[in-house]
Amino acid sequence: MSKHSEKFMLEAISLSKENIKNATGGPFGAVIVKDGEIISGGSNQVTTHNDPTAHAEIEAIRAACKKLKSFSLEGCEIYTSCEPCPMCLSAIYWARIESIYFANSREDAAELNFDDEFLYREINKENHNRKIPMVQMLRDEAIKVFNDWKHKEDKIHY
Amino acid sequence: MSKHSEKFMLEAISLSKENIKNATGGPFGAVIVKDGEIISGGSNQVTTHNDPTAHAEIEAIRAACKKLKSFSLEGCEIYTSCEPCPMCLSAIYWARIESIYFANSREDAAELNFDDEFLYREINKENHNRKIPMVQMLRDEAIKVFNDWKHKEDKIHY
Numbered sequence: 001m002s003k004h005s006e007k008f009m010l011e012a013i014s015l016s017k018e019n020i021k022n023a024t025g026g027p028f029g030a031v032i033v034k035d036g037e038i039i040s041g042g043s044n045q046v047t048t049h050n051d052p053t054a055h056a057e058i059e060a061i062r063a064a065c066k067k068l069k070s071f072s073l074e075g076c077e078i079y080t081s082c083e084p085c086p087m088c089l090s091a092i093y094w095a096r097i098e099s100i101y102f103a104n105s106r107e108d109a110a111e112l113n114f115d116d117e118f119l120y121r122e123i124n125k126e127n128h129n130r131k132i133p134m135v136q137m138l139r140d141e142a143i144k145v146f147n148d149w150k151h152k153e154d155k156i157h158y
Numbered sequence: 159m160s161k162h163s164e165k166f167m168l169e170a171i172s173l174s175k176e177n178i179k180n181a182t183g184g185p186f187g188a189v190i191v192k193d194g195e196i197i198s199g200g201s202n203q204v205t206t207h208n209d210p211t212a213h214a215e216i217e218a219i220r221a222a223c224k225k226l227k228s229f230s231l232e233g234c235e236i237y238t239s240c241e242p243c244p245m246c247l248s249a250i251y252w253a254r255i256e257s258i259y260f261a262n263s264r265e266d267a268a269e270l271n272f273d274d275e276f277l278y279r280e281i282n283k284e285n286h287n288r289k290i291p292m293v294q295m296l297r298d299e300a301i302k303v304f305n306d307w308k309h310k311e312d313k314i315h316y
Contacts, residue, residue, distance in 0.1 A: 027307040090245030094210040103300030142261030149185040
């Protein structure tokens with residue numbers, strides 16, 4: 001953990017607080033840190049941007065990637081005012097962030113009627129047991145495209 | 159399932175195919191359908207947009223929400239050329255999409271070295287057993303903001 005970690009978390013919490021104050025979204029904030037410096041921040045913008053994916057962590061990841069002109073945040077840490085939901089946790093993995101610091105827990109979020117804890121349970125279920133029905137179809141058509149990808153020589157791995 | 163469901167899936171697969179052909183990203187495409195009409199489409203743009211969250215489903219969700227000027231896609235279905243990763247599956251829940259149709263499976267994606275299956279296993283683990291370390295800190299500070307939210311009267315639920 002960086003020696004400035006408390007400072008970074010306080011900034012994430014401050015973003016969450018400002019977000020309520022300005023009525024721009026839910027009580028969530030996050031910052032991305034690289035080499036001991038904050039390179040981006042984000043707060044929940046779901047209702048402001050009409051974007052259900054605009055959680056604080058996702059906003060911070062997008063901003064950091066834009067700044068670094070890279071889809072990889074290797075060498076970065078994320079400080080988030082609340083334990084990431086499964087969407088944000090997965091995004092953190094896809095972005096190759098290396099450490100996660102969080103303050104409030106998913107149980108704290110559940111107390112406010114946010115669905116994070118419910119989502120963790122849903123994702124762990126078999127497809128046919130989930131609340132949203134999932135149907136597989138036309139795999140024979142789609143697998144042809146996967147085979148094309150497999151044999152493509154100039155693809156960019158990500 | 160809508161009577162036009164095969165048509166919708168073929169469109170999602172076509173987007174995935176075009177994406178390889180145009181070298182704009184991975185072999186994934188998705189469309190959102192409302193009232194029997196495609197209202198948006200997306201393909202994987204991770205490497206093109208330098209955005210690790212720009213999976214086909216997320217792109218399609220963002221575009222549909224923009225079109226409907228709403229953070230809710232109630233009454234919508236998603237057709238995706240591959241079983242959603244946990245990030246996209248969670249986004250589908252947050253967006254309140256009502257049905258999911260997919261073609262290739264997460265095992266098919268794993269064959270191409272995409273991490274979807276690995277991510278499903280990671281998310282199911284306890285925080286301290288995951289590959290990316292997670293540390294809780296300053297919860298006493300952050301919970302104050304959650305309490306502020308709890309008592310805020312004019313908040314928008316999402």
